[in-house]
Amino acid sequence: MNASDVIQFLQANPAFFDDNSTLLTELTVTHPHTGQAISLTERQLIAMRERIAQLENKFAELLEFGEENDAIGDKVHRFCVSLLEAEDFESIRQAIYTHLQEDFAVPHVALRIWNSILKRPVPEFIEVSEELRFFAADLRQPYCGPAAPHGEILGWFGESSAFLESIALIPLRRDAQIFGMLALGSEDPQRFFPEMGTMYVERIGDLVGAAVLKQIG
Helix, strand or coil: CCHHHHHHHHHHCCCHHHHCCCHHHHCEEECCCCCCEEEHHHHHHHHHHHHHHHHHHHHHHHHHHHHHHHHHHHHHHHHHHHHHHCCCHHHHHHHHHHHHHHHCCCCEEEEEECCCCCCCCCHHHCCCCHHHHHHHHHCCCCEEEECCCCHHHHHHHHHHHHHCCEEEEEEEEECCEEEEEEEEEECCCCCCCCCCCCHHHHHHHHHHHHHHHHHHC
8 A cells, every 4th residue: 555545545434543543642643843753643733733823823914904904994084084175176185195195104196187178387287298198098907016117207206206116106087088197106116016906096096086076077
């Protein structure tokens, strides 16, 4: 018999050790940490303890994620309330920059709006290139990653642009049409990265888009 034959036999006869319980104490295996010989029962207890420790670690990790999500959810809620209370574009603009920079700790924030009938003498309404509009229209979800490839957008951040390592680019939508973009920048190359989840980033984009549309039509 080889090892696979033994395994198949035990799988086919699950009551084998019930009928031969003394084997559990007579047979020995190597302790996974000390190398000493121990009984199968002891080895099973060790395996169960290790499994319990793994589950406890996983549970603690899930609790940590839950607490982080709750904290982010509270920030999004406060941001939403602030946008709802804003009575004009300047108030909306102030709420966007204040909450993202202070509440969400995003060091650099920029906003651009196009395809709007109303214009205002503020940086948010400075014209953008047709190439950028096409790029924004092709985004099916926010871009998160290195800042280097996006020269025109980096220009929105002024003197800080030279120090940015990662950015998040969030298209603002009016139904299927893109009418602007919210850009978030950081000197930390890992603040915004391609594999990160974008659920909250998208929600922030939806809130900003809805609030801006309320003012510009």
